[in-house]
Amino acid sequence: MAGPAREEIEAVLDLIVREARGYLTSVDDRPLRDPKADAFADGLSARFPEQGVGALDAMRELLEGGLPASVASSGPRFFHYVIGGVTPAALGAAWLTDAIDQNPGLWDASPMGSVLGRVSLEWLLDLFGLPPAWAGTIVTGGTMANYAALASARRWWGLEHGRDIDEQGMDGLPPVPVLSSGYVHASAKKVSGMLGMGRERIRILARDGVGRVDLDGLREALAGAGGPAIVIANAGEVNAGDFDPIADMASLAEEHGAWLHVDGAFGLFAAVSPRTRHLVEGVERAHSVSVDGHKWLNVPYDTGFTFVRDASLLDGAFTQQAAYLTTEAGRSNLMWRTPESSQRARGLAVWASLRAYGREGYREMVEGHLDLAQRLAAGVDAAPDLERLAEVPLNIVCFRYHPPGMDDEEGLNDLNRRIGEEILPDGRVYVGTTRYDGKVAFRPAIVNWRTRPEDVDLVLETVSDLGARLRPGR
Numbered sequence: 001m002a003g004p005a006r007e008e009i010e011a012v013l014d015l016i017v018r019e020a021r022g023y024l025t026s027v028d029d030r031p032l033r034d035p036k037a038d039a040f041a042d043g044l045s046a047r048f049p050e051q052g053v054g055a056l057d058a059m060r061e062l063l064e065g066g067l068p069a070s071v072a073s074s075g076p077r078f079f080h081y082v083i084g085g086v087t088p089a090a091l092g093a094a095w096l097t098d099a100i101d102q103n104p105g106l107w108d109a110s111p112m113g114s115v116l117g118r119v120s121l122e123w124l125l126d127l128f129g130l131p132p133a134w135a136g137t138i139v140t141g142g143t144m145a146n147y148a149a150l151a152s153a154r155r156w157w158g159l160e161h162g163r164d165i166d167e168q169g170m171d172g173l174p175p176v177p178v179l180s181s182g183y184v185h186a187s188a189k190k191v192s193g194m195l196g197m198g199r200e201r202i203r204i205l206a207r208d209g210v211g212r213v214d215l216d217g218l219r220e221a222l223a224g225a226g227g228p229a230i231v232i233a234n235a236g237e238v239n240a241g242d243f244d245p246i247a248d249m250a251s252l253a254e255e256h257g258a259w260l261h262v263d264g265a266f267g268l269f270a271a272v273s274p275r276t277r278h279l280v281e282g283v284e285r286a287h288s289v290s291v292d293g294h295k296w297l298n299v300p301y302d303t304g305f306t307f308v309r310d311a312s313l314l315d316g317a318f319t320q321q322a323a324y325l326t327t328e329a330g331r332s333n334l335m336w337r338t339p340e341s342s343q344r345a346r347g348l349a350v351w352a353s354l355r356a357y358g359r360e361g362y363r364e365m366v367e368g369h370l371d372l373a374q375r376l377a378a379g380v381d382a383a384p385d386l387e388r389l390a391e392v393p394l395n396i397v398c399f400r401y402h403p404p405g406m407d408d409e410e411g412l413n414d415l416n417r418r419i420g421e422e423i424l425p426d427g428r429v430y431v432g433t434t435r436y437d438g439k440v441a442f443r444p445a446i447v448n449w450r451t452r453p454e455d456v457d458l459v460l461e462t463v464s465d466l467g468a469r470l471r472p473g474r
């Protein structure tokens with residue numbers, strides 16, 4: 001490999017800027033998925049080359065063979081999962097992040113990356129109305145945010161049992177009681193497994209098929225836990241964007257000396273608007289809170305945040321010194337607060353987007369999305385062939401195709417499943433299916449800053465069109 005060639009860097013940057021500009025100016029209206037996406041993706045499998053083709057040709061292959069296998073998930077009409085876009089400020093800062101390739105794990109490796117990480121976390125505490133004295137950390141997404149939070153909780157639980165689990169392990173200790181509602185996210189279960197607490201051991205206290213919390217059951221479970229427990233409350237569940245009653249769960253946790261974690265991957269953004277702030281009432285009484293960056297904050301993958309009331313728990317879980325690692329006292333050394341050691345300088349994009357748009361900009365964006373969700377819900381309610389299945393407290397509308405006269409539940413499930421299969425190849429919008437109280441349903445989630453009223457109207461049109469086409473007897 002030849003040494004770094006200035007011309008090569010310039011040619012690569014010119015090409016990518018040109019192509020990215022073309023992509024970004026067309027993403028609002030391009031089909032979600034190329035009909036030949038799978039074939040293009042398969043075409044990318046190849047043997048490792050003895051001789052490289054050079055940076056420019058590698059870029060061209062990526063663009064010609066790779067881009068058609070991508071999905072326009074950063075555009076305004078990708079409504080499945082909970083996928084945000086990238087604000088212009090975040091995009092600029094993320095490109096700079098790669099160009100200068102900083103490691104903010106330790107202060108001496110990047111004062112810039114370290115300080116922007118710290119400032120971003122302080123600003124986010126402010127944006128979400130969380131106590132400024134809390135500690136925060138930047139991780140790769142909602143799952144790792146839950147990981148950092150529950151690692152802190154597990155540390156606390158161990159100390160309550162007289163054990164430093166992070167130093168000495170868990171052998172001989174009883175199982176960690178972890179309690180939640182049926183709204184608990186799959187990632188919290190995954191994390192419970194990763195932390196040795198057991199995926200299946202999370203005890204679900206739900207009072208109905210939707211998963212709403214059974215507070216009496218939770219009270220009894222806490223009383224019978226035989227010691228300190230960890231409670232997970234969910235701010236924004238994925239099927240309908242509903243919320244556990246955080247204040248009630250905080251009271252129960254306080255009564256029973258339990259740890260309260262709030263998973264607010266996207267739902268914590270309810271705190272950004274006075275219209276929805278009540279949904280997260282009590283969140284400031286939690287011991288830890290997790291939230292995503294690459295969802296509603298609209299910064300690029302992969303970014304998430306954990307906030308913990310007691311900084312020493314976060315530090316105790318993730319600090320591991322070694323002789324060659326430096327620690328600048330009084331400075332932020334993210335490595336001592338994150339599961340990752342070396343890490344991408346995610347703070348640059350977060351800082352830039354918060355600096356560019358401020359509290360007002362984010363409030364306006366969130367409220368725009370709340371309005372779009374209500375518009376979509378009203379459209380569902382007005383359509384004779386669509387049925388809304390849940391209230392719309394935030395940004396998700398849970399509904400299904402249900403033409404008049406067709407009332408067989410299995411038939412409806414099958415029909416909606418088939419619509420779901422056809423939607424991505426159709427290319428107009430992407431809304432995937434879920435199971436809501438046993439019913440196959442769509443659950444479009446609106447979090448992308450680019451999404452416009454015509455995009456949500458297209459959801460109604462597409463589901464109705466495909467339903468009419470796929471309906472039995474048509």
Ligand SMILES: Cc1ncc(COP(=O)(O)O)c(C=O)c1O
Pocket residue numbers: 081082140141142143144146185187188236237238263264265266292304
């Ligand atoms: C409530 C909740 N928690 C956690 C996660 C996991 O986040 P990520 O996919 O960023 O790891 C999600 C993702 O949708 C979520 O909705």
